Amino acid sequence: MYWLFNSSIGRKLIMSISGIFLILFLLFHATMNLVLVFSAEAYDMICEALGANWYAIAGTLVLAGGFVIHIAYATWLTLQNRQARGADNYASSNKTQTEWAAKNMYVLGLIIVLGLAIHLWNFWYNMQFKELLHLEGAVSGGSGLVIGLFSDCPVYTLIYLAWLFAIWFHLTHGVWSAMQTIGFNNKTWFPRLKVIGNIVATIIMIVFAVVPVYFGIIGLFK
Numbered sequence: 001m002y003w004l005f006n007s008s009i010g011r012k013l014i015m016s017i018s019g020i021f022l023i024l025f026l027l028f029h030a031t032m033n034l035v036l037v038f039s040a041e042a043y044d045m046i047c048e049a050l051g052a053n054w055y056a057i058a059g060t061l062v063l064a065g066g067f068v069i070h071i072a073y074a075t076w077l078t079l080q081n082r083q084a085r086g087a088d089n090y091a092s093s094n095k096t097q098t099e100w101a102a103k104n105m106y107v108l109g110l111i112i113v114l115g116l117a118i119h120l121w122n123f124w125y126n127m128q129f130k131e132l133l134h135l136e137g138a139v140s141g142g143s144g145l146v147i148g149l150f151s152d153c154p155v156y157t158l159i160y161l162a163w164l165f166a167i168w169f170h171l172t173h174g175v176w177s178a179m180q181t182i183g184f185n186n187k188t189w190f191p192r193l194k195v196i197g198n199i200v201a202t203i204i205m206i207v208f209a210v211v212p213v214y215f216g217i218i219g220l221f222k
């Protein structure tokens with residue numbers, strides 16, 4: 001077990017597994033959001049089921065743990081790489097052209113965390129946090145809040161699209177890198193993983209983009 005913390009491949013494995021866990025969350029979250037375009041009532045039913053009950057709180061804590069581990073290890077690995085190689089983050093960047101996303105995973109990650117803070121303040125704070133602490137103005141079904149945010153202020157659509165773009169970029173490198181770390185690292189799989197990574201990242205982000213774009217456009221014609 002010690003090698004998981006003490007070796008750089010162990011740390012990378014933890015990055016990969018926590019990353020795959022977060023990708024699974026994104027797949028679930030994006031699919032759930034899509035329901036809103038078809039039925040606000042169905043969406044509110046899902047929100048209420050995932051509301052402030054003990055299972056949901058446990059889920060939130062596990063999810064937060066996943067984010068914390070992923071970010072803490074990313075910081076650790078990035079600092080370690082810097083120390084080992086000076087300003088040049090990746091040893092390979094001298095010999096081969098390393099992609100922008102690969103070299104800038106940490107910077108992309110910071111933009112994502114900043115967007116996540118705005119996002120949680122937009123929704124999670126008003127829905128779960130207020131309900132948990134019995135604060136005034138807690139919203140139980142989220143449909144009104146989500147539709148209101150994008151249709152009352154379509155600038156939010158642009159902010160969310162920029163955020164999604166950063167996540168897409170992060171995932172184009174993250175998905176294949178994670179799969180490579182957990183063992184798919186031979187010659188045949190290398191190009192395939194890149195294609196799979198790009199497809200998964202693109203599908204997740206297109207599905208996420210539907211809600212802000214759809215209600216943003218409705219807002220423009222209100």
Ligand code: HEM
Nearest residue numbers: 033047050059060063123124127128142146160208211212
């Ligand atoms: C762009 C479209 C998105 C919409 C409309 C949306 C909507 C929402 C809503 C309404 C909630 C509150 C749910 C609740 O508390 O019951 C929520 C929670 C959350 N969202 Fe999003 N979201 C979007 C994208 C994202 C993305 C891209 C991420 C990740 C990077 C993300 C991460 C989270 C997290 C971590 C929570 C808290 C989950 C929990 O309470 O356990 N969301 N989102």
